[in-house]
Amino acid sequence: MAFQSQNIFINLPVKDLKKSTDFFKALGFAFNLQFTTEDTASMIISDNIFALLMLEERFKAFSKKEIVDTTTSAQAIFCLSAESRDQVNDLVNQALSSGGKSSSDPQDHGFMYVWGFQDVDGHLWEVAYMDESAMTQG
Numbered sequence: 001m002a003f004q005s006q007n008i009f010i011n012l013p014v015k016d017l018k019k020s021t022d023f024f025k026a027l028g029f030a031f032n033l034q035f036t037t038e039d040t041a042s043m044i045i046s047d048n049i050f051a052l053l054m055l056e057e058r059f060k061a062f063s064k065k066e067i068v069d070t071t072t073s074a075q076a077i078f079c080l081s082a083e084s085r086d087q088v089n090d091l092v093n094q095a096l097s098s099g100g101k102s103s104s105d106p107q108d109h110g111f112m113y114v115w116g117f118q119d120v121d122g123h124l125w126e127v128a129y130m131d132e133s134a135m136t137q138g
Contacts, residue, residue: 006048007048007049007050008048008049008050009050009051009052010045010049010050010051010052010078011051011052011054011059011062012051012052012053012054012059012121012123013054013055013056013059013060013067013121014053014054014055014056014120014121015055015056015121016120017038017039017040017041017053017054017055019099019120020041020053020119020120020121021041021043021053022098023095023098023099023100023119023120024043024053024119026094026098027091027094027095027098028091028094029043029044029045030043030044031043031044032044032050035052039054039055039057039058040052040053040054040055040058041053045080051078070118070121070122070123071122074124076123076124077116077124077125077126078123078124078125078126079114079125079126079127079128080125080126080127080128081127081128081129081130082127082128082129083129084129085113085129087127087129088106088113088114088115088127088128088129089106089115091127092106092115092116092117092127095117095119095125096117099120100117100118100119100120101117101118102116102117102118103116103117103118103124103125103126104116104126110131110134111130111131111132111134112128112129112130112131113128113129113131114126114127114128114129115127
């Protein structure tokens with residue numbers, strides 16, 4: 001039987017925890033205060049997906065590797081699903097007006113619409129809407 005995880009926990013290093021949490025709160029994300037401390041904030045992405053925003057010093061306790069310099073390097077792109085093109089635009093525009101930076105231009109593939117941004121720590125995020133009805137048309 002193939003392994004299937006019930007939850008996903010993404011650990012992200014951040015330079016300023018308050019600035020990072022304020023940024024994601026401005027995008028509409030909530031935080032689980034039960035798992036939030038002075039050096040870690042538990043951001044709720046969905047019922048089963050969470051991002052643990054950790055001050056860099058706290059993050060270093062979990063890995064012997066160097067933290068990626070997000071101004072020059074990318075380690076991952078986190079893609080969030082949206083319910084519509086408008087929701088993609090709304091979230092990315094909110095990110096840009098809340099201190100984030102653009103990481104890509106909007107891409108329209110017909111059946112899929114994607115747009116990306118960088119958060120205040122330089123982590124890459126994409127927001128994608130997939131129109132399943134357009135995928136089946138041939």
